Amino acid sequence: MAKLTFLGTSGSVLTKERMCAGILFEDKLLDVGFGVLTNLLRSGRKLGSINDLYISHTHSDHIGDFTGLVWAMAMEGRTKPLRVISSPNTAAALRRILDLQSTPSAWVKFDITFVKPEEVNVKSATTIHDPENLAYRFQTQHGDLVYIGDTAKSEKTSEFAKGCDLLIHDSTFLDGQESLAAVTQHSTARDAANTAKLAQAKRLVLTHFSPGNEGAERRYLAQASAAFDGRIVVAKDHQILTI
Ligand SMILES: [Zn+2]
Numbered sequence: 001m002a003k004l005t006f007l008g009t010s011g012s013v014l015t016k017e018r019m020c021a022g023i024l025f026e027d028k029l030l031d032v033g034f035g036v037l038t039n040l041l042r043s044g045r046k047l048g049s050i051n052d053l054y055i056s057h058t059h060s061d062h063i064g065d066f067t068g069l070v071w072a073m074a075m076e077g078r079t080k081p082l083r084v085i086s087s088p089n090t091a092a093a094l095r096r097i098l099d100l101q102s103t104p105s106a107w108v109k110f111d112i113t114f115v116k117p118e119e120v121n122v123k124s125a126t127t128i129h130d131p132e133n134l135a136y137r138f139q140t141q142h143g144d145l146v147y148i149g150d151t152a153k154s155e156k157t158s159e160f161a162k163g164c165d166l167l168i169h170d171s172t173f174l175d176g177q178e179s180l181a182a183v184t185q186h187s188t189a190r191d192a193a194n195t196a197k198l199a200q201a202k203r204l205v206l207t208h209f210s211p212g213n214e215g216a217e218r219r220y221l222a223q224a225s226a227a228f229d230g231r232i233v234v235a236k237d238h239q240i241l242t243i
């Protein structure tokens with residue numbers, strides 16, 4: 001079984017209960033938003049066990065701790081390369097961020113290699129979000145995991161997620177906040193559930209909750225359940241799931 005640990009489940013900014021976007025999936029970290037490094041250290045997981053970093057897009061709630069992660073790895077004396085998988089535009093931005101934050105190259109004694117998902121045989125697709133957001137699909141022996149990142153509601157994402165075992169979907173907003181979702185290019189719980197239904201996903205994980213909706217977990221679950229019959233998880237920080 002492959003294990004997933006949710007290191008951050010808030011959208012836009014962190015809260016007392018939730019850090020920004022980040023998921024540990026075997027030796028991979030999927031996004032590294034603000035606070036993810038803190039929860040990673042709290043999880044007891046060794047930084048040295050992380051080989052790959054997948055970045056969906058350059059909004060700070062997905063990359064806020066990127067430089068911090070690189071520095072923490074350098075502090076531990078890392079020598080093996082860190083592979084960063086993203087779109088070319090995101091890779092260029094991440095290189096620039098390391099430079100702008102005055103990362104001392106002599107001190108970072110490991111290579112950071114930037115590659116595109118097709119170079120590591122991982123499927124990806126752009127979603128409806130600006131800046132460009134890549135969704136990723138990982139094949140495991142026990143089924144496929146799809147991580148959407150951020151997206152406005154879209155039928156295209158259901159095609160990409162077709163038949164997956166576990167769909168992790170942007171679920172920033174609730175019923176009644178559709179105009180906010182459209183303006184910010186995010187989804188409601190019901191949008192995520194509609195995508196899961198169209199994709200015939202086995203399980204749906206809701207995440208990336210608006211800090212303004214703190215404490216509304218039951219409403220997220222109820223509204224998603226109205227549209228999707230499969231199992232639904234309202235993700236919490238430090239929650240562990242298996243696939
Ligand atoms: Zn986001």
Ligand SMILES: [Zn+2]
Nearest residue numbers: 057059129150
């Ligand atoms: Zn975003």
